Amino acid sequence: MTELVNGKGLDLIPKTDAKQTLKDFKSDQEVRWCPGCGDYAILAAVQSFLPELGLRRENIVFVSGIGCSSRFPYYLNTYGFHSIHGRAPAIATGLAASRPDLSVWVITGDGDALSIGGNHLIHALRRNVNLNVLLFNNRIYGLTKGQYSPTSEVGKITKSTPMGSLDKPFNPISLAIGAEASFVARTIDSDRKHLQSVLREATAHRGTSLVEIYQNCNIFNDNAFEPLKDPEVRDDITLRLEHDQPIVSTTKAVVRAAGGGIRVADRATVDEDEILIHDAHNPDPSVAFALSRLDEPAFEHVPIGIFRQVDRPAYDVLMAEQLEQAAAKQGPGDLNELLLGGDTWRIS
Amino acid sequence: MTKQVQQLDRVIIRFAGDSGDGMQLTGDRFTAGTAEFGNDLSTLPNFPAEIRAPAGTLPGVSSFQLHFADHDILTPGDAPNVLVAMNPAALKANLGDLPRGADIIANTDEFTKRNLQKVGYDGNPLEDDSLAEWRVHAVPLTSLTVKALEGFDISKKDAERSKNMFALGLLSWLYHRPTEHTISFLEQKFAKKPEIAKANIAAFQAGWNYGETTESFSVSYEIKPAKLEPGVYRNISGNQALAYGLIAASVQAELPLFLGSYPITPASDILHELSKHKQFGVRTFQAEDEIAGVGAALGAAFGGALGVTTTSGPGVVLKGETVGLAVMTELPLILVDVQRAGPSTGMPTKTEQTDLLMAMFGRNGESPVPIVAPSSPSDCFDAAIEAARIAVKYRTPVYLLSDGYLANGSEPWRLPEVSDLPDISTEFAVVTDDEFKPYTRNTETLARPWAIPGTPGLEHRIGGIEKADGTGNISYDPDNHDRMVRLRQAKIDGIDVPDLEVDDTHDGTRVLVLGWGSTYGPIAAAVRRIRKAGGKVAQAHLRHLNPLPANTGEVLKSYDKVLLPEINLGQLALILRAKFLVDIISYNRVRGLPFKAEELAGVIQDVIDSD
Numbered sequence: 001m002t003e004l005v006n007g008k009g010l011d012l013i014p015k016t017d018a019k020q021t022l023k024d025f026k027s028d029q030e031v032r033w034c035p036g037c038g039d040y041a042i043l044a045a046v047q048s049f050l051p052e053l054g055l056r057r058e059n060i061v062f063v064s065g066i067g068c069s070s071r072f073p074y075y076l077n078t079y080g081f082h083s084i085h086g087r088a089p090a091i092a093t094g095l096a097a098s099r100p101d102l103s104v105w106v107i108t109g110d111g112d113a114l115s116i117g118g119n120h121l122i123h124a125l126r127r128n129v130n131l132n133v134l135l136f137n138n139r140i141y142g143l144t145k146g147q148y149s150p151t152s153e154v155g156k157i158t159k160s161t162p163m164g165s166l167d168k169p170f171n172p173i174s175l176a177i178g179a180e181a182s183f184v185a186r187t188i189d190s191d192r193k194h195l196q197s198v199l200r201e202a203t204a205h206r207g208t209s210l211v212e213i214y215q216n217c218n219i220f221n222d223n224a225f226e227p228l229k230d231p232e233v234r235d236d237i238t239l240r241l242e243h244d245q246p247i248v249s250t251t252k253a254v255v256r257a258a259g260g261g262i263r264v265a266d267r268a269t270v271d272e273d274e275i276l277i278h279d280a281h282n283p284d285p286s287v288a289f290a291l292s293r294l295d296e297p298a299f300e301h302v303p304i305g306i307f308r309q310v311d312r313p314a315y316d317v318l319m320a321e322q323l324e325q326a327a328a329k330q331g332p333g334d335l336n337e338l339l340l341g342g343d344t345w346r347i348s
Numbered sequence: 349m350t351k352q353v354q355q356l357d358r359v360i361i362r363f364a365g366d367s368g369d370g371m372q373l374t375g376d377r378f379t380a381g382t383a384e385f386g387n388d389l390s391t392l393p394n395f396p397a398e399i400r401a402p403a404g405t406l407p408g409v410s411s412f413q414l415h416f417a418d419h420d421i422l423t424p425g426d427a428p429n430v431l432v433a434m435n436p437a438a439l440k441a442n443l444g445d446l447p448r449g450a451d452i453i454a455n456t457d458e459f460t461k462r463n464l465q466k467v468g469y470d471g472n473p474l475e476d477d478s479l480a481e482w483r484v485h486a487v488p489l490t491s492l493t494v495k496a497l498e499g500f501d502i503s504k505k506d507a508e509r510s511k512n513m514f515a516l517g518l519l520s521w522l523y524h525r526p527t528e529h530t531i532s533f534l535e536q537k538f539a540k541k542p543e544i545a546k547a548n549i550a551a552f553q554a555g556w557n558y559g560e561t562t563e564s565f566s567v568s569y570e571i572k573p574a575k576l577e578p579g580v581y582r583n584i585s586g587n588q589a590l591a592y593g594l595i596a597a598s599v600q601a602e603l604p605l606f607l608g609s610y611p612i613t614p615a616s617d618i619l620h621e622l623s624k625h626k627q628f629g630v631r632t633f634q635a636e637d638e639i640a641g642v643g644a645a646l647g648a649a650f651g652g653a654l655g656v657t658t659t660s661g662p663g664v665v666l667k668g669e670t671v672g673l674a675v676m677t678e679l680p681l682i683l684v685d686v687q688r689a690g691p692s693t694g695m696p697t698k699t700e701q702t703d704l705l706m707a708m709f710g711r712n713g714e715s716p717v718p719i720v721a722p723s724s725p726s727d728c729f730d731a732a733i734e735a736a737r738i739a740v741k742y743r744t745p746v747y748l749l750s751d752g753y754l755a756n757g758s759e760p761w762r763l764p765e766v767s768d769l770p771d772i773s774t775e776f777a778v779v780t781d782d783e784f785k786p787y788t789r790n791t792e793t794l795a796r797p798w799a800i801p802g803t804p805g806l807e808h809r810i811g812g813i814e815k816a817d818g819t820g821n822i823s824y825d826p827d828n829h830d831r832m833v834r835l836r837q838a839k840i841d842g843i844d845v846p847d848l849e850v851d852d853t854h855d856g857t858r859v860l861v862l863g864w865g866s867t868y869g870p871i872a873a874a875v876r877r878i879r880k881a882g883g884k885v886a887q888a889h890l891r892h893l894n895p896l897p898a899n900t901g902e903v904l905k906s907y908d909k910v911l912l913p914e915i916n917l918g919q920l921a922l923i924l925r926a927k928f929l930v931d932i933i934s935y936n937r938v939r940g941l942p943f944k945a946e947e948l949a950g951v952i953q954d955v956i957d958s959d
Contacts, residue, residue, distance in 0.1 A: 082811025094644030333628030
């Protein structure tokens with residue numbers, strides 16, 4: 001759990017004693033994603049996770065941009081704001097900065113967060129606005145019917161790139177760490193237990209929690225994450241990141257590389273004490289960044305879990321502190337005093 | 349020698365120099381002394397966008413014009429009676445505006461061969477006959493200042509930099525301005541550098557004494573205090589008044605103010621001013637870009653704040669999509685556009701009225717937004733409250749169209765009684781026995797409920813997709829869309845807006861001159877001139893551009909001719925012609941500067957004479 005100067009992650013948000021269930025968080029709207037979409041699994045995981053927080057439902061807000069995943073708020077019986085393409089972090093920033101009593105979630109996708117809204121995402125991260133950002137990464141544009149996205153692999157053949165895409169993709173975890181994020185994690189739609197364990201830590205973290213969720217688009221980019229789901233290979237390639245635990249899969253281990261950096265080694269060939277122990281709380285982000293690079297080239301081995309979780313005051317609290325300081329120093333605002341504040345003269 | 353004192357009823361002074369010469373500060377201080385003395389006044393700062401353009405060049409000239417009088421005045425004046433020219437560039441750039449017989453006070457030290465050549469003077473105009481039409485006072489301002497500061501422990505450069513205070517002292521003597529305030533101002537400004545403070549004060553006093561002793565000035569002038577309406581006054585610029593208006597609106601609406609903004613000329617001063625008043629619970633958020641500025645303001649509005657964004661034309665372009673979202677989600681939002689010369693970057697420090705059609709129509713879909721425009725620097729205060737009233741009552745984004753002239757210009761402001769300010773408070777929605785529907789409407793205003801997060805039982809989802817009437821659920825139903833488009837339009841059309849008042853003192857007046865926004869002062873001054881000369885003209889000024897006052901058509905049709913001066917190519921005229929089928933006569937100049945009263949008087953006279 002995150003200890004912060006201003007209390008733990010959810011301290012400022014009103015709680016309820018009433019027992020909540022998954023049903024309390026389902027809205028009356030018919031869910032309209034394609035059959036088989038990974039979004040269903042994420043929605044179910046979130047709906048069944050929320051009761052565990054014990055927050056008053058009216059103090060939870062889901063804000064989204066545009067894209068398949070951005071329909072998410074309609075399906076939750078909380079407050080919700082389905083906004084415009086890429087701008088959810090900006091809108092959520094205004095809301096979260098002025099309302100410390102709210103649990104504000106941003107639902108976004110790889111196109112929404114990393115193309116049109118890239119600027120807002122990185123600035124929300126550096127400011128450490130009190131947001132839980134769930135970035136559904138399916139490595140394709142779904143709602144516009146199948147163009148390549150900023151996380152698509154180079155050479156991707158799509159409607160807009162019949163000869164293959166040319167752009168080097170973003171690695172969302174590397175990007176977030178580079179943008180001064182205080183909480184960065186990766187999970188996957190099909191592993192509800194892991195997804196919920198990450199959400200638990202993300203919500204307990206006060207500040208911006210960025211959670212990348214590998215999400216399958218079965219229409220335009222099916223099986224993009226298949227190696228991570230295939231029982232034959234998944235335990236081999238998944239490197240579990242757990243704080244204070246060695247970073248390993250069944251057959252692989254992360255060790256220090258000669259000359260600095262880290263590398264993935266055959267677990268059988270290394271001593272146990274050579275294996276890197278994960279420290280998510282390390283103030284120095286360089287190892288977390290190095291871990292985020294291990295999935296290159298694609299999916300030979302993929303770290304899953306919390307890369308980074310460090311304490312830093314959240315933006316809303318800092319902003320509220322300035323208001324308190326100003327009121328303490330200048331007294332509460334007095335309109336008459338304000339108007340008379342300059343050089344005045346009287347005409348009688 | 350006893351010097352002659354002459355009475356004047358009004359004077360227009362223009363201070364001009366290099367952008368590093370401190371002309372804006374000099375003008376500000378002269379204005380403060382003039383305000384304190386009790387004259388009515390109006391100011392026009394005019395400066396380049398570059399912070400320090402190359403020294404001594406024409407593009408680097410910065411000026412500050414001040415018009416003050418013993419009676420109420422409406423504009424910063426057409427043509428200066430006095431030009432203070434700190435260098436040849438300042439002389440050359442401003443000479444064209446100077447009427448014959450005006451005084452020129454020139455800093456001879458800067459009229460060097462090199463400086464003269466820089467601006468294309470072959471000879472020194474102070475020494476040949478080329479300025480014979482004017483009264484030239486050649487004063488070595490720099491060397492006199494340096495000499496006066498010989499005993500101070502400061503560098504020569506710092507001594508030279510005090511020359512603007514010498515000039516201020518001289519002008520303060522020339523026009524009998526009080527000096528105490530300038531002295532205490534300098535003490536405060538340089539509190540951390542006492543030697544610089546003392547030097548500036550000494551330069552200021554030396555300038556005063558120079559006026560008293562030199563033979564170059566044989567006459568000084570008195571302008572009696574103006575008989576203004578009784579009350580407490582202060583001098584205020586448009587941007588400051590607008591910021592105060594937003595704070596007042598927040599207090600009167602009982603809503604915390606949230607400003608999301610990105611720095612842009614000439615609107616940034618509103619952000620600066622608001623960030624100084626956090627004791628009112630004002631949250632100021634300097635966003636990563638214009639889009640995030642308005643986005644954060646809208647997010648805060650969803651959470652129950654009075655959301656505001658401040659910008660200029662290029663920023664409005666970027667905010668358009670979010671304004672559309674605010675129209676669709678029907679949330680209160682104040683959009684301040686301090687208009688500047690465009691298109692594109694245009695001339696950032698120069699004024700224009702060219703964003704009206706963008707504010708009116710610059711979004712996709714049928715997307716009506718109310719528009720309010722202040723008419724003077726101090727009116728920015730009331731206009732901000734009015735914009736907030738409409739936003740809160742009708743749950744809509746509202747454009748407040750100021751401009752560079754209002755933003756930076758200043759005038760005495762009779763302070764309102766706080767108890768007289770309108771109550772613009774509203775109620776948030778609360779749970780009732782009826783099922784909550786986020787898009788039900790108030791039968792009178794057509795506004796939907798403002799149900800903010802944290803309210804139990806009202807959990808709901810809004811967004812940019814078309815809403816089903818009432819429930820607010822996503823709807824692609826054709827008839828529902830048609831109904832919603834008409835409902836959104838009807839809500840804006842139905843906003844309560846006061847009738848257009850006409851100032852018409854004569855029977856049988858056939859010409860109406862109409863204006864909107866910052867042209868009020870020059871138009872009213874021109875109308876006074878016409879009437880003084882025995883002419884007949886009526887005047888009306890629009891504060892609400894959308895919706896227009898209900899009697900607008902009737903007013904327009906009750907005159908034979910309607911003249912509409914605008915600092916654009918006829919944007920309001922286009923709307924009025926379309927709406928009321930009235931053959932508006934447009935007068936348009938787009939020079940980045942306000943109209944001159946004389947110019948408009950000529951245009952009005954031409955219209956009167958033309959039948």
